Amino acid sequence: MVNIILQIAGGIMLLAVILSLYRFFKAGSLVDRVIAFDVMTIISISLIALITHFSGRTIYIDVAIIYGLLSFLGVIIIARYLEKSL
Amino acid sequence: MEVLKIIGALITLLGSVFLLLGSIGLIRMPDVFTRIQTGTKASTLGALLSLLGIGIIYLDIAGKVFLLIVFILITNPVSSHMLARAAHYIGVKKADVTVVDELEDFENEKQKNETQISE
Amino acid sequence: MNLIIIIVLSVVMVVMAITAIIHKKLAVAVIATGVVSLMASVMYLLMAAPDVAMTEAAIGSGLSTIIFFYVLNKIRKAK
Numbered sequence: 001m002v003n004i005i006l007q008i009a010g011g012i013m014l015l016a017v018i019l020s021l022y023r024f025f026k027a028g029s030l031v032d033r034v035i036a037f038d039v040m041t042i043i044s045i046s047l048i049a050l051i052t053h054f055s056g057r058t059i060y061i062d063v064a065i066i067y068g069l070l071s072f073l074g075v076i077i078i079a080r081y082l083e084k085s086l
Numbered sequence: 087m088e089v090l091k092i093i094g095a096l097i098t099l100l101g102s103v104f105l106l107l108g109s110i111g112l113i114r115m116p117d118v119f120t121r122i123q124t125g126t127k128a129s130t131l132g133a134l135l136s137l138l139g140i141g142i143i144y145l146d147i148a149g150k151v152f153l154l155i156v157f158i159l160i161t162n163p164v165s166s167h168m169l170a171r172a173a174h175y176i177g178v179k180k181a182d183v184t185v186v187d188e189l190e191d192f193e194n195e196k197q198k199n200e201t202q203i204s205e
Numbered sequence: 206m207n208l209i210i211i212i213v214l215s216v217v218m219v220v221m222a223i224t225a226i227i228h229k230k231l232a233v234a235v236i237a238t239g240v241v242s243l244m245a246s247v248m249y250l251l252m253a254a255p256d257v258a259m260t261e262a263a264i265g266s267g268l269s270t271i272i273f274f275y276v277l278n279k280i281r282k283a284k
Contacts, residue, residue: 001092002092012106013136016102023121039108042105052140053140057255060250061151064137072165077271082175086274
Protein backbone atom coordinates (compact mmCIF):
# COMPACT_ATOMS: atom_id res chain seq x y z
CA MET A 1 0.00 0.00 0.00
CA VAL A 2 2.72 2.44 1.05
CA ASN A 3 4.82 1.42 -1.95
CA ILE A 4 2.02 2.03 -4.48
CA ILE A 5 1.21 5.51 -3.09
CA LEU A 6 4.88 6.53 -3.15
CA GLN A 7 5.26 5.26 -6.75
CA ILE A 8 2.35 7.49 -7.82
CA ALA A 9 4.05 10.41 -6.02
CA GLY A 10 7.29 9.71 -7.91
CA GLY A 11 5.45 9.73 -11.24
CA ILE A 12 3.88 13.11 -10.43
CA MET A 13 7.30 14.53 -9.53
CA LEU A 14 8.81 13.36 -12.85
CA LEU A 15 5.91 15.07 -14.68
CA ALA A 16 6.76 18.28 -12.79
CA VAL A 17 10.41 17.99 -13.95
CA ILE A 18 9.25 17.71 -17.60
CA LEU A 19 6.96 20.76 -17.25
CA SER A 20 9.71 22.95 -15.80
CA LEU A 21 11.99 21.77 -18.65
CA TYR A 22 9.37 23.17 -21.06
CA ARG A 23 9.59 26.55 -19.30
CA PHE A 24 13.41 26.43 -19.59
CA PHE A 25 13.14 26.39 -23.40
CA LYS A 26 10.20 28.77 -23.88
CA ALA A 27 11.84 31.45 -21.74
CA GLY A 28 11.63 35.18 -22.31
CA SER A 29 14.74 36.18 -20.40
CA LEU A 30 17.58 34.73 -18.33
CA VAL A 31 15.57 35.13 -15.12
CA ASP A 32 12.96 32.66 -16.43
CA ARG A 33 15.67 30.04 -16.92
CA VAL A 34 17.02 30.61 -13.42
CA ILE A 35 13.53 30.11 -11.96
CA ALA A 36 13.17 26.83 -13.88
CA PHE A 37 16.60 25.73 -12.53
CA ASP A 38 15.53 26.56 -8.98
CA VAL A 39 12.27 24.60 -9.28
CA MET A 40 14.17 21.61 -10.73
CA THR A 41 16.55 21.67 -7.76
CA ILE A 42 13.69 21.59 -5.25
CA ILE A 43 11.96 18.74 -7.12
CA SER A 44 15.27 16.82 -7.12
CA ILE A 45 15.54 17.15 -3.32
CA SER A 46 12.08 15.59 -2.96
CA LEU A 47 13.00 12.89 -5.51
CA ILE A 48 16.14 11.99 -3.49
CA ALA A 49 13.92 11.59 -0.41
CA LEU A 50 11.71 9.20 -2.41
CA ILE A 51 14.74 7.22 -3.64
CA THR A 52 15.64 6.79 0.04
CA HIS A 53 12.43 4.82 0.41
CA PHE A 54 12.73 2.83 -2.85
CA SER A 55 16.30 1.67 -2.18
CA GLY A 56 15.75 1.10 1.53
CA ARG A 57 18.97 2.80 2.67
CA THR A 58 18.31 5.72 4.98
CA ILE A 59 21.87 7.08 4.59
CA TYR A 60 20.83 8.62 1.23
CA ILE A 61 19.08 11.54 2.94
CA ASP A 62 22.55 13.07 3.59
CA VAL A 63 22.89 13.82 -0.13
CA ALA A 64 19.64 15.82 0.04
CA ILE A 65 21.06 17.85 2.95
CA ILE A 66 24.23 18.68 0.94
CA TYR A 67 22.03 19.63 -2.00
CA GLY A 68 19.81 21.94 0.01
CA LEU A 69 22.91 23.66 1.42
CA LEU A 70 24.59 24.30 -1.93
CA SER A 71 21.81 25.08 -4.44
CA PHE A 72 21.05 28.24 -2.45
CA LEU A 73 24.54 29.64 -3.17
CA GLY A 74 24.18 29.14 -6.92
CA VAL A 75 20.95 31.16 -7.19
CA ILE A 76 22.39 33.91 -4.94
CA ILE A 77 25.50 34.26 -7.12
CA ILE A 78 23.40 34.43 -10.34
CA ALA A 79 21.22 37.16 -8.79
CA ARG A 80 24.31 39.18 -7.83
CA TYR A 81 25.68 38.72 -11.37
CA LEU A 82 22.45 40.05 -12.90
CA GLU A 83 22.41 43.00 -10.50
CA LYS A 84 26.00 43.88 -11.53
CA SER A 85 27.16 43.95 -7.90
CA LEU A 86 29.23 40.75 -7.58
CA MET B 87 2.33 1.31 13.04
CA GLU B 88 1.02 0.47 9.56
CA VAL B 89 -1.54 3.28 9.82
CA LEU B 90 1.24 5.79 10.57
CA LYS B 91 3.15 4.71 7.46
CA ILE B 92 0.05 5.08 5.26
CA ILE B 93 -0.52 8.59 6.69
CA GLY B 94 3.10 9.49 5.85
CA ALA B 95 2.71 8.20 2.28
CA LEU B 96 -0.48 10.24 1.80
CA ILE B 97 1.32 13.38 3.04
CA THR B 98 4.10 12.71 0.50
CA LEU B 99 1.49 12.34 -2.27
CA LEU B 100 -0.03 15.70 -1.27
CA GLY B 101 3.42 17.30 -1.42
CA SER B 102 4.06 15.94 -4.91
CA VAL B 103 0.69 17.34 -6.06
CA PHE B 104 1.83 20.76 -4.79
CA LEU B 105 5.10 20.40 -6.75
CA LEU B 106 3.10 19.64 -9.91
CA LEU B 107 0.86 22.69 -9.28
CA GLY B 108 3.98 24.85 -8.98
CA SER B 109 5.25 23.61 -12.34
CA ILE B 110 1.87 24.19 -14.02
CA GLY B 111 1.86 27.73 -12.63
CA LEU B 112 5.36 28.21 -14.05
CA ILE B 113 3.88 27.59 -17.51
CA ARG B 114 0.59 29.46 -17.22
CA MET B 115 1.65 32.71 -15.53
CA PRO B 116 2.12 35.73 -17.85
CA ASP B 117 5.08 37.46 -16.22
CA VAL B 118 8.52 36.91 -14.67
CA PHE B 119 7.48 38.17 -11.23
CA THR B 120 4.33 36.05 -11.01
CA ARG B 121 6.40 33.07 -12.14
CA ILE B 122 8.86 33.71 -9.31
CA GLN B 123 5.92 33.85 -6.90
CA THR B 124 4.35 30.56 -7.99
CA GLY B 125 7.71 28.85 -8.41
CA THR B 126 8.82 29.54 -4.88
CA LYS B 127 5.67 29.29 -2.74
CA ALA B 128 4.12 26.13 -4.15
CA SER B 129 7.49 24.38 -4.53
CA THR B 130 8.56 25.19 -0.96
CA LEU B 131 5.30 23.81 0.45
CA GLY B 132 5.54 20.73 -1.78
CA ALA B 133 9.13 19.90 -0.80
CA LEU B 134 8.30 20.50 2.86
CA LEU B 135 5.27 18.16 2.82
CA SER B 136 7.03 15.37 0.92
CA LEU B 137 10.06 15.46 3.24
CA LEU B 138 7.71 15.45 6.23
CA GLY B 139 5.99 12.33 4.89
CA ILE B 140 9.32 10.52 4.48
CA GLY B 141 10.24 11.58 8.03
CA ILE B 142 6.99 10.07 9.35
CA ILE B 143 7.56 6.77 7.50
CA TYR B 144 11.18 6.39 8.73
CA LEU B 145 11.18 7.75 12.27
CA ASP B 146 14.92 7.07 12.80
CA ILE B 147 15.97 9.77 10.31
CA ALA B 148 13.38 12.29 11.51
CA GLY B 149 16.10 14.55 12.97
CA LYS B 150 17.94 14.92 9.66
CA VAL B 151 14.65 15.51 7.81
CA PHE B 152 13.70 18.20 10.32
CA LEU B 153 17.07 19.93 9.77
CA LEU B 154 16.52 19.85 5.99
CA ILE B 155 12.96 21.25 6.34
CA VAL B 156 14.20 24.16 8.49
CA PHE B 157 16.98 24.89 6.01
CA ILE B 158 14.68 24.91 2.96
CA LEU B 159 12.16 27.08 4.82
CA ILE B 160 14.86 29.67 5.56
CA THR B 161 16.90 29.78 2.34
CA ASN B 162 14.39 29.36 -0.49
CA PRO B 163 12.36 32.57 0.05
CA VAL B 164 15.60 34.54 0.51
CA SER B 165 17.08 33.40 -2.81
CA SER B 166 13.87 34.01 -4.77
CA HIS B 167 13.53 37.46 -3.21
CA MET B 168 17.05 38.35 -4.36
CA LEU B 169 16.19 37.08 -7.84
CA ALA B 170 13.05 39.26 -7.99
CA ARG B 171 15.09 42.30 -6.91
CA ALA B 172 17.68 41.64 -9.62
CA ALA B 173 14.92 41.21 -12.23
CA HIS B 174 13.46 44.56 -11.20
CA TYR B 175 16.79 46.36 -11.44
CA ILE B 176 17.70 45.01 -14.89
CA GLY B 177 14.33 46.17 -16.21
CA VAL B 178 12.41 43.01 -17.04
CA LYS B 179 9.06 43.78 -18.68
CA LYS B 180 6.04 43.57 -16.39
CA ALA B 181 2.69 42.15 -17.49
CA ASP B 182 -0.06 44.48 -18.73
CA VAL B 183 -2.30 43.73 -15.75
CA THR B 184 0.25 44.94 -13.18
CA VAL B 185 -1.39 47.50 -10.88
CA VAL B 186 1.12 48.48 -8.19
CA ASP B 187 4.95 48.52 -8.01
CA GLU B 188 6.08 49.66 -4.57
CA LEU B 189 9.84 49.52 -5.26
CA GLU B 190 9.56 51.79 -8.32
CA ASP B 191 7.45 54.30 -6.36
CA PHE B 192 10.04 54.29 -3.58
CA GLU B 193 12.92 54.93 -6.01
CA ASN B 194 11.03 57.81 -7.68
CA GLU B 195 10.29 59.36 -4.28
CA LYS B 196 13.94 59.14 -3.23
CA GLN B 197 15.13 60.71 -6.48
CA LYS B 198 12.68 63.60 -6.11
CA ASN B 199 13.87 64.30 -2.55
CA GLU B 200 17.51 64.33 -3.67
CA THR B 201 16.85 66.85 -6.44
CA GLN B 202 14.99 69.10 -3.97
CA ILE B 203 17.92 69.05 -1.54
CA SER B 204 20.44 69.85 -4.28
CA GLU B 205 18.31 72.79 -5.44
CA MET C 206 10.13 2.61 -10.68
CA ASN C 207 13.92 3.04 -10.77
CA LEU C 208 13.90 2.34 -14.51
CA ILE C 209 11.30 5.06 -15.20
CA ILE C 210 13.27 7.59 -13.12
CA ILE C 211 16.48 6.69 -15.01
CA ILE C 212 14.80 7.06 -18.44
CA VAL C 213 13.20 10.46 -17.72
CA LEU C 214 16.30 11.92 -16.07
CA SER C 215 18.56 10.72 -18.92
CA VAL C 216 16.30 12.42 -21.48
CA VAL C 217 16.51 15.67 -19.50
CA MET C 218 20.30 15.27 -19.21
CA VAL C 219 20.85 14.73 -22.97
CA VAL C 220 18.59 17.67 -23.93
CA MET C 221 20.41 19.96 -21.49
CA ALA C 222 23.86 18.86 -22.69
CA ILE C 223 22.93 19.63 -26.33
CA THR C 224 21.60 23.04 -25.19
CA ALA C 225 24.90 23.78 -23.40
CA ILE C 226 26.78 23.10 -26.62
CA ILE C 227 24.67 24.96 -29.19
CA HIS C 228 23.27 27.95 -27.28
CA LYS C 229 24.75 31.37 -28.12
CA LYS C 230 24.61 33.05 -24.70
CA LEU C 231 27.28 31.88 -22.24
CA ALA C 232 25.16 32.34 -19.08
CA VAL C 233 22.44 30.01 -20.42
CA ALA C 234 25.08 27.39 -21.23
CA VAL C 235 26.44 27.57 -17.67
CA ILE C 236 22.94 27.08 -16.18
CA ALA C 237 22.37 24.12 -18.54
CA THR C 238 25.63 22.57 -17.29
CA GLY C 239 24.33 22.98 -13.74
CA VAL C 240 21.14 21.07 -14.63
CA VAL C 241 23.25 18.26 -16.18
CA SER C 242 25.21 17.97 -12.92
CA LEU C 243 21.98 17.94 -10.90
CA MET C 244 20.50 15.05 -12.88
CA ALA C 245 23.82 13.19 -12.89
CA SER C 246 23.90 13.39 -9.10
CA VAL C 247 20.46 11.75 -8.80
CA MET C 248 21.56 9.06 -11.29
CA TYR C 249 24.69 8.28 -9.24
CA LEU C 250 22.40 7.87 -6.23
CA LEU C 251 20.24 5.38 -8.17
CA MET C 252 23.43 3.42 -8.98
CA ALA C 253 24.05 3.04 -5.20
CA ALA C 254 27.01 5.42 -4.89
CA PRO C 255 26.03 8.09 -2.32
CA ASP C 256 29.59 9.37 -1.85
CA VAL C 257 30.05 10.10 -5.56
CA ALA C 258 26.61 11.76 -5.62
CA MET C 259 27.62 14.00 -2.71
CA THR C 260 30.81 15.06 -4.49
CA GLU C 261 28.96 15.71 -7.75
CA ALA C 262 26.37 17.84 -5.93
CA ALA C 263 29.04 19.87 -4.14
CA ILE C 264 31.48 20.40 -7.02
CA GLY C 265 29.48 20.01 -10.22
CA SER C 266 26.36 21.95 -9.33
CA GLY C 267 27.60 24.28 -6.59
CA LEU C 268 31.23 25.24 -7.01
CA SER C 269 31.57 25.17 -10.81
CA THR C 270 28.49 27.38 -11.31
CA ILE C 271 29.87 29.91 -8.83
CA ILE C 272 33.33 29.98 -10.46
CA PHE C 273 31.86 30.26 -13.98
CA PHE C 274 29.69 33.25 -13.02
CA TYR C 275 32.64 34.90 -11.23
CA VAL C 276 34.68 34.60 -14.44
CA LEU C 277 31.80 35.91 -16.60
CA ASN C 278 31.59 38.95 -14.31
CA LYS C 279 35.36 39.54 -14.73
CA ILE C 280 34.98 39.34 -18.53
CA ARG C 281 32.10 41.84 -18.48
CA LYS C 282 34.14 44.29 -16.39
CA ALA C 283 37.18 44.00 -18.70
CA LYS C 284 35.14 44.97 -21.79
